[in-house]
Amino acid sequence: MQPISGYGVAKVLDSENPEFKKGDLVWGMTGWEEYSLVTAPQLFKIQHTDVPLSYYTGILGMPGMTAYAGFYEVCSPKQGECVFISAASGAVGQLVGQFAKLLGCYVVGSAGSKDKIDLLKNKFGFDEAFNYKEEPDLNEALKRYFPEGIDIYFENVGGKMLDAVLLNMKIHGRIAVCGMISQYNLDRPEGVHNLMYLVTKRVRMEGFLVRDYYHLYPKFLEMIIPHIKEGKIVYVEDMAEGLESAPATLIGLFSGRNVGKQVVAVAPE
């Protein structure tokens, strides 16, 4: 039986592939298991080991590249613009917000608990953050934080939040669609009703997948590693211990139980 696959960090124990040799540290698609046989590697070799290796499941791995590509390549951001990020405390959202702050944008995030809101405001340096579960009217909440409208929406949730955002976009705004986690477990996705605002506000809405952008990975590392070392970009993980905790942590993602990037430690470094 095939194991469930996912992004992991691993050490090569043996290899017949000339690109990987014993002792190499790698990140990429591995199995939910302690030892993996990888026949068609989708793996990157880890060069920088002076950071926690778990970072390669997040800030230095797929979610980091997703944030980098989504923000810089899809959103066409400019200094001073107004940026809104949903699911903002997750592995991708927390980084997008920090990239936007580095560029001099006004940044607001939404998340689903007080702990997450505190994290956004006090750790990641967002200008504002709100708990969407405590907002009876998302449109009103967005008008409060964006009285002049939203230039960039980094979309992670879909559904009602997207409908409310469409009402509040500025002319020539951009929506980078990274995911729609509120919709994944519904039998039928919710309907989005306000797409006509794409026309009246001349908004570009663009879906993307990180796999189209890995050619930028070296450039991304060159940018982000100094920022991590200087503390200009911070990163929060929610570490669970042991492979046996993996199913529960996966389920927890959909109820928002994790705070920060959910990582499962299968074995110590």
Place this chain on the structure above:
Amino acid sequence: MQPISGYGVAKVLDSENPEFKKGDLVWGMTGWEEYSLVTAPQLFKIQHTDVPLSYYTGILGMPGMTAYAGFYEVCSPKQGECVFISAASGAVGQLVGQFAKLLGCYVVGSAGSKDKIDLLKNKFGFDEAFNYKEEPDLNEALKRYFPEGIDIYFENVGGKMLDAVLLNMKIHGRIAVCGMISQYNLDRPEGVHNLMYLVTKRVRMEGFLVRDYYHLYPKFLEMIIPHIKEGKIVYVEDMAEGLESAPATLIGLFSGRNVGKQVVAVAPE
């Protein structure tokens, strides 16, 4: 009382504005009336008078510029791509289809009557056309005409058609949102459920308004007038006589009664 405004063609009878003089022919925003007092002109002077003047309400006016900007500037079209146009026999759609054919694309249009479908296939040179009212399953219809998917969707209708198109987009496809006429008279717009395909297919969906593109109008005329004179681009109008027919023709747009660009002749040239 202000008259209802709309795009019209007119002759200047008198002017205190140095840009317009008696006898000039103009097109742009005028009133639903025989004589108009224009205090803040949004008007273009007509230079080419060797075509029917009514063309400046359509192919050489706002709808023509809409088709030109929407197709060439928003859709990023390439030779050989697969293009789908809804409300394809209207003033904008018929032109977008002909632009796409000139570029060597495969072009399919949808419309709501047999007459319109005949027009699309036999007059405007579309490769295929179908009557959406006779298709019980729009997804199946699109799969039939686009077995390998749609590169470009020129969106004029919204709602169920957009949902079906999202299921059939190719990777890196583009959707230019020009309008959503099926939604305008609803109390609440229909929900669109398949937006997650923007991510999996990495689709760019972009709303636009012609007003952002009028700087291209001279370039547009330079391109289209020779094509009209050589018969490489054709144009169909649905001409109603007399200002008194205007209300009924407006209402007719929403039930699709017009075939081609609806024009009301207020006075002969």
